[in-house]
Amino acid sequence: MYNPYAELSPADIEQRLAAAEACMNDWQKQGLNLDLTRGKPSTEQLDMVSGLGFDQLLSSTDHYAADGTDCRNYGALAGLAEMRALFGGLLEVPAAQVIVHNNSSLKLMYDLVVQCLLTGPPGGSGPWSRLDRVAALCPAPGYDRHFALAASLGLELLPVRMREDGPDMDQVEELVRDPAVKLMFAVPQYSNPDGVVYSGTVCRRLAEMEASPGFCVIWDNAYRFHHLVDEPELCPAILPLAAEAGNPDRFFEFISTSKISYAGSGIAAVAASPRNVEWLLGSLFYQTIGPDKMNQLRHLRLLEAAGGLEALMERHAELLRPKFRLASDMLSARHGNGAVVSWLEPRGGYFIGLHLARGLARAVVAECARCGVKLTAAGAAWPYGHDPEDSCLRLAPTCPTLTELETAMKVLCDAIEVCALRQAAGVLS
């Protein structure tokens, strides 16, 4: 993207830069300490869940699943039957295709890649660890923890351009011809950070394309139910689509309640083809006797108490909408969407992805940090932390209060201006 401040006259630039520098020095003197780095729910959201009695919903005799399982004792490796059915219904697959586990979907993803390394997925050609090279397609900007996970396990990260309807499928179809490409990451509903919803066409092409045997996609549906708008565009259910396309084993779909109940104490699940579920359970059997079923039961009771998942998510949305509105409106009012910075209007999820004029991202993060406003590190949304244009910023407006967010956004808007002016003046360090 182009820096519009470069069109100003040198005198204008000099004058406006002096004012902007003074403004930033004022911010610095205020000793702010604000944090927009991570996509965490706010205390208000957590209090809303606590207010539904989440931690007291299980009475001293309420320990039994529908089939009589005593949730306090060992067992139920794949999770409670009714929880599997509930998630299955939401993801449009039979309960038998869902494994409900503990509090972290990231952990389930890590364990999936570990099993791929040690034994290889069904239909593949054995353990990935025996191959000289294993690569993962990483739509970017994307989720930093996905990329870090794969890199920590020795996978090579290949960036793929994101478009407004999902990853660039021409590029994906080209890259996937490389037999070393065994994995792809995807956040199909409200991608992290841009909030992109993968279109039906993108999903179909992903399901139908040729790929090496055992190629699989980590379909991280973290924000499947996390809408901010009333009539959300929905990414299609991928597992039925993949089965229809003749590639039933391609997708491992992950969801969690981390941003539905409590971020630290939710439950996570993976849904996959019957063959993949059998494979996952086959190794899970050696790892644990079963998940925390009491927490699963507690979640079932929470959804009842809240009047269902949609009603609960609407309560979250009520708390989140003003924050996304404020952030987007302040950026629009100050800079306009599409000039020095552009972004997709927030429709759901936990982030706003800012695309700045080339070469500004690191400088803006540093300038904000100098003034006590922490942003996610520039480049974090790219494989190996390398943003080729140094232009992407991830904004996480959910956790701070509205007042804190307003201050942080003022600092950010000012920081964008000062950095763009410095760049126009040729003094951006």
Add this chain to the structure above:
Amino acid sequence: MYNPYAELSPADIEQRLAAAEACMNDWQKQGLNLDLTRGKPSTEQLDMVSGLGFDQLLSSTDHYAADGTDCRNYGALAGLAEMRALFGGLLEVPAAQVIVHNNSSLKLMYDLVVQCLLTGPPGGSGPWSRLDRVAALCPAPGYDRHFALAASLGLELLPVRMREDGPDMDQVEELVRDPAVKLMFAVPQYSNPDGVVYSGTVCRRLAEMEASPGFCVIWDNAYRFHHLVDEPELCPAILPLAAEAGNPDRFFEFISTSKISYAGSGIAAVAASPRNVEWLLGSLFYQTIGPDKMNQLRHLRLLEAAGGLEALMERHAELLRPKFRLASDMLSARHGNGAVVSWLEPRGGYFIGLHLARGLARAVVAECARCGVKLTAAGAAWPYGHDPEDSCLRLAPTCPTLTELETAMKVLCDAIEVCALRQAAGVLS
């Protein structure tokens, strides 16, 4: 062990066998359905914990750890500070040497072996997966899930004789000279199934012996606090001992509250040297944002409500003692300890290990199964399920009610007799 029935006259054997067969046929007609297979807590134990208000102990405003951490939100990768301190105190190491995670210590052990395969432990010579052969020492009889875990990850299992004070250290010191031996399993306090407490001498030899670089021991202290007697013999704290011996990185110690609070919803922890903890956290960082801290907080409140860990464990012991007493007394009364069957008097833990006359174990399990009493599969306590003498049985008396246990023990005592008589008569199939 010797079958004393073999000393009877052929006529005596024939007569007694006929009576014993008739007795078993009577049992078979009763259509019993009893299960002594797994070391599960009983409903009475779980009800005792529920009765302490376990599931309602967290009020709707009680979400904060001592340092102000909101336990409902993300974070605290290594667990809550006060939980780490509590476990550290119990295991005689600083809090910083403890990682408190989710509900399964088995999962923590599995993940440890995975990291050893993928990167290798600190001080070792790289990833185990690069080696032609990796072997694990398996004191036997031992815990079937340990052996299955290691075998599922491709490790070779080498049995080690158990003695009354722990594994045969002469054999361990001999076997550990093999550079392929990288791992050892140990249940040092009330070993599964014999209830052996490792002596100070055994522990010191384990800590001091020469072993290949990166050799490590999974020190599964599952029953550390699970005493049945008033003045328990305690296995020494291993981490201080190992540090003193100059092998601080040798032991990874695991504990959990699975048999303290709820078996399915407890919390598990691993304690290790500072270098090992740093290594574990380094990989854990890529796996999850943190454990279920609300469940950790709930456990802290439970221990307060129960008047401390010892008081809570005494309540469990009150419920368990009559069962172990009954099982041991019935066996003694019928067969005597040391004739056709021998066992260590139960002092703690969850099992009684029966040592039958050679060649009887499979037959006794089958005979019990025919009469509706399920026992753990014969051989299960041995690597690869292979008990070389076919003599070991694992009795898990904790889960059934006293009445059920009494019936099951009658069947077992009768089954031992009929099988021993068949063997003496030369008709044991």
